[in-house]
Amino acid sequence: PxxxxxxxxxxxxxxxxxxxxxxxxxxxxxxxxxxxxxxxxxxxxxxxxxxxxxxxxxxxxxxxxxxxxxxxxxxxxxxxxxxxxxxxxxxxxxxxxxxxxxxxxxxxxxxxxxxxxxxxxxxxxxxxxxxxxxxxxxxxxxxxxxxxxxxxxxxEGFLPQTRWVSQLFDMGEPVNFGRLHYDFEVYRSPGFGLEPELDPHADVRVEMELRSGRDDSPQIHHIITEIGTEDVASEKDYNRAPSTNRSTPGEQGFVAGGSFALPGQQGAILDDVENWSFWSAPHTSSGEEIRSPDGRQFVQARAFITSSEVFAYGRLNSLSIEFSPLLADPVVAEVAL
Structure with a gap:
């Protein structure tokens, strides 16, 4: 704290x-x-x-x-x-x-x-x-x-907000998305050590958000080069690189912001806004049409579970995404005038 x-x-x-x-x-x-x-x-x-x-x-x-x-x-x-x-x-x-x-x-x-x-x-x-x-x-x-x-x-009790982020789902090819389905249950605990009970009337809510992408990484990872700039690297190479150290003014390699970077160390992590959509507006009911862009191969979901009651909580049991093949692949044609 x-x-x-x-x-x-x-x-x-x-x-x-x-x-x-x-x-x-x-x-x-x-x-x-x-x-x-x-x-x-x-x-x-x-x-x-x-x-x-x-x-x-x-x-x-x-x-x-x-x-x-x-x-x-x-x-x-x-x-x-x-x-x-x-x-x-x-x-x-x-x-x-x-x-x-x-x-x-x-x-x-x-x-x-x-x-x-x-x-x-x-x-x-x-x-x-x-x-x-x-x-x-x-x-x-x-x-x-x-x-x-x-x-x-x-x-004692449950946190008022919990966030869950899924792994990436690979559809195998670019697809059209349909509806989002999920099974969400609300429970109330009668006391410490006692079995929780279903209580659909407790003030607990879930909001689901999705985003879709063209590749298998929603983020762009960088590694420091020999001249101090940053090059794009795979997530695997980024995780293998040593983290950037902290320093103080006057020490070798110090840069503004209190950190110094050496060649081969980890650089910035940025959102890949060119290949990935932003998180969608929240879905508040199962069965709603997915709001993320179609024609993407990858999709990711996250859930926000909120409760205004100390001893009530929610459980997300399952999540399913409807999808179908694209109606047609991109077509290139010539038009004679």
Missing amino acids: WIYGSRGQFLTVDGDDTQPTDVAAVDTYSFDLGFMLPLNRVVFFPPETGRTTSSGGNASLVRVGTTGLLLKDQYPRQYTVSGSTNEREFLTGTSGGGGARGDLRRFANDFDFIVESNLNHSKRIADVRFDTEFLRFVRLTFPLTGIIAEVEFYG
Whole structure:
């Protein structure tokens, strides 16, 4: 996940619960979990062992003014846990004034959805439990700062969106496409470890998209040449080539953008828009006419399954594509005037 806030943000999820995220007290951490997840529990706590030291970087942030105190007793006495699915809300904060403290509190505003607020926290381990919610962003704020070692997230249920992309289907020759058929079922889980049940009324949907092409690769692969340009290569040769390394200015081979390319390494991967169509408009019902261009030998499908319910999901059992031979091969003729 991406994490912002007080110092030591990446140490909040490093799996080491014996060390504090920072020797100084912290006041906020914000987490971007990457995509929406069905969460129902957030846990954070200080280290079990260790004592405070005098090496805290910013004295204005250190609530504990005495060295040698047990770290396990220096947990935040106040906290708020809030969540969001809104990227803009995650990136919007307050400068909190100037200086180091202002920088640390840039993302200190609580999200609109308050999971729990506790202004009299008296336990070493904060175990915040709530009804399962789809959340991507989680923010912890500590009005009374303290020391923590780890932040843990728990949940159950199914992701709100799943994407599946098929392999390429080779029709053997250019063909005309007919209709798209698929078998899609909706299930609901009554609880953890219990057998799911069919529920066609659950709010779960599937959208199918197709694209068709003239050759067996929807993408164009490149390999770096001796003079630094890029030549088209087969996907097989591209996968055999070493990946482009990362570098910093001043190092040999550095190019703008932070990567340097050596001859024989992998280059860009681009969509082959000359030989492949774009993904079609979504198909929302089985049996609809395929919208991808005819006269192509290859076709590919992808499905987007979305659910607004934590414990409901969809299953795509089968997919079939109608096709038929072209009515006629291309004909070239002369016309006499």
